[in-house]
Every structure is written in structure tokens, then in C-alpha cells.
Amino acid sequence: MIRVALVDDQALFRGGIRMLVDSQPDLEIVGEAGDGREAIAMVERTRPDIVLMDIRMPVMDGIAATAEILRTPDAPKIVMLTTFDLDEAAARAIRGGASGFMLKDADPEFLLAAIRGVHAGSSVIAAGQTRDLFAEYAQQKAPPVQFENLTSREREIFALAARGLSNSEIAAAEFLSEATVKTHISRILTKLELRDRVQLVVFAYDHGLAG
Secondary structure, three states: OOOEEEOOOOHHHHHHHHHHHOOOOOOEEEEEHHHHHHHHHHHHHHHOOOOEOOOOOOOHHHHHHHHHHHHOOOOOOEEEEEOOOOHHHHHHHHHHOOOOOEEEOOOOOHHHHHHHHHHHHOOOOOHHHHHHHHHHHOOOOOHHHHHHHHHHHHHHHHHHHOOOOOOOHHHHHHHHOOOHHHHHHHHHHHHHHHHHHHHHHHHHHHHHOOO
């Protein structure tokens, strides 16, 4: 069972998401909060796997709450909710450790797939939107020395992952097994000191490596 917490200052919105999530046999809402400060206490109390976090809220916004939650041991993965496609606040939250972002009016099927994908650790949320976001708000720094430690094969796979391709798509493009791709991705993340594939996309755009 995937434990989900929902943070948004609109009770009506929370109610709709709660009904959707609780209708799934493998998902459950374990906590709700109406602002970032409440969210911190709620997450500590309920220990969810995934937090759906609105960016703009009273008392404490989602960016500040996300940063504080992610400093705790065994922190959940956090998905930012936004009403804007290219939202600089979402970019700041992802750089701060959020696992991605999605639009609040996303299709229900997409929201459910995003929760499951993030929990599995194998998917980038809205890969196209994430790329567009960081193409707009990239910091354009020189690549760090760690990038030089990647092998030529790892650089090829890095480039494909930065474009948002899945393991199966990379495997087909590179004539590799999915297990081999997964191993390469794990090594790339370790060498670059990145947490997940979302951070890989951010890294690629911020360092001019997105092709």
C-alpha cells in the first residue's frame, strides 16, 4: 500500500483528490494539511511515502515546507502541485529536493500514474514539462568535475535520460537490457551525487548538457 499525504489550502480540492486516491486498492490518503506548517507536523505524525504539496499556501508555502520535510530522516518523496505550466517556484522546489511537479488540473489517470511512478523511483513526472521548465529557468553553470568521471557509455545514457526517456526506451535505443540500463543509471546518479532521474534532468539543463 502506497501511503499518500495531501497538502493544499483548498478543502474542496483535497476532497476530490482524496476520493480519487482512496478509490485505488494500492493507494491510501493517510493525512491532509491546509498549509506548510501543518504539513510538517502531519508528515511527522503519519509517515507517508508520497506527499502532494501545493506551492502557494498561507502561513508557510510549499517550498519552505518541502525543504524542512526533506531534512528529516527517511523523508517522503514530494511532488509539487502548481497551476502554472512554467512556474519558477516549481523549479526552485525541485532544485531543493522535490521529486517533480504536476499541474493541479492534471487528468486523474496521470495523477495516479505519477504517484505510482515516483514511489517506484523509475519515472520522471511530466518529463516534457520538466524539461520545458528547466529550459526556461536553467542556471547554466559549467559542468562539475564529476561529469568527467562518466564513461562514454554512461554519457550516452545520461543524454537519453535527460531527454526523459524511460529505461525501456533507452534499452531499445542502445540495444541493451533494461537491467543493464538500470545499472548504468544507478552508477550515473552515484557519480554525479544525484538523488533520482528528476535531479538528472535538472543537472543536465543547469549545466548545458541537455543537448
